[in-house]
């Protein structure tokens with residue numbers, strides 16, 4: 001039995017990506033990467049000055065429609081600065097999904113605040129909005145314009161939805177719930193460059209949004225991130241805070257608050273510019289790969305692939321298989337078989353509620369996310385891996 005499902009899955013992957021070993025998500029450098037990097041070296045502008053930083057920011061602003069974009073050194077840094085600017089302070093609580101990369105929870109912790117763990121839904125693994133709505137109605141109350149957790153007496157200042165593997169969460173209803181409870185919304189759009197909800201780029205719905213350009217993301221700057229906002233003042237504050245809060249002056253060093261050294265070096269921005277120029281082709285490749293996998297898995301009982309939600313356009317960052325409940329115990333066999341054949345395949349992250357470091361955090365009960373995470377796995381997703389097959 002166990003042999004059967006895993007070998008059918010391996011056969012399906014092979015029919016799409018061929019027989020050679022493939023990684024989970026590898027960067028693709030087939031554009032102007034080398035020439036832009038060379039320009040940085042030749043001009044000596046490798047660090048905090050240089051034209052690629054502004055250019056990368058304006059590429060991102062144009063593509064996402066976000067009025068203000070601040071390039072920073074990582075997606076985690078983008079989240080941290082956004083939370084600080086949303087007013088998250090020590091002993092506040094910030095709602096985060098159980099299914100996310102640890103950076104979401106860490107950024108909350110850097111503010112001295114407590115992550116408060118919310119359940120995720122079956123379909124796309126995003127925040128379960130109807131469940132959140134009931135939960136907030138039962139467990140919180142408004143006190144002088146802020147949302148207070150009745151169980152801990154702490155203020156719930158913000159919520160950070162995450163668009164899992166690039167699939168947009170239900171932003172419409174989530175914004176309404178957040179608004180009704182006076183909770184600020186910051187989007188963790190780290191995985192979702194190229195994803196749109198009702199025609200608008202994700203990361204542009206809340207007060208601020210965070211993107212990541214880590215090595216395995218849709219596009220990479222080596223390491224890097226960006227803060228998105230439509231609010232001019234927040235945009236300026238984000239820039240200031242992420243550049244050590246230095247007061248602009250040709251030679252003087254003056255810093256008017258405690259800032260962070262979170263700027264993105266010109267070298268990394270140069271890589272980002274070259275990658276942005278190829279974004280549309282990466283996205284087209286990923287969408288085609290999804291279609292091929294879907295065809296290959298069709299008719300295999302006991303599993304499904306995550307698809308973009310209605311009214312959304314997903315970037316299909318990581319292709320994801322969900323095993324049906326009765327096949328949950330097969331997951332490790334599938335992982336072993338696929339990896340043995342050279343197809344890098346991984347379980348999704350351990351849910352935040354299962355991490356020892358976040359064991360003390362407030363959370364919903366009966367988290368569906370736990371069983372869900374135990375049935376999900378990511379299969380090879382790099383753009384173009386299906387190209388010369390067949």
Ligand SMILES: *Cc1c(COP(=O)(O)O)cnc(C)c1O
Pocket residue numbers: 074075076077100101103104162188190191211212213214224225
């Ligand atoms: C990649 C990622 C981040 C940010 O990661 P960095 O490595 O700091 O750029 C944050 N949240 C999620 C959900 C991510 O996948």
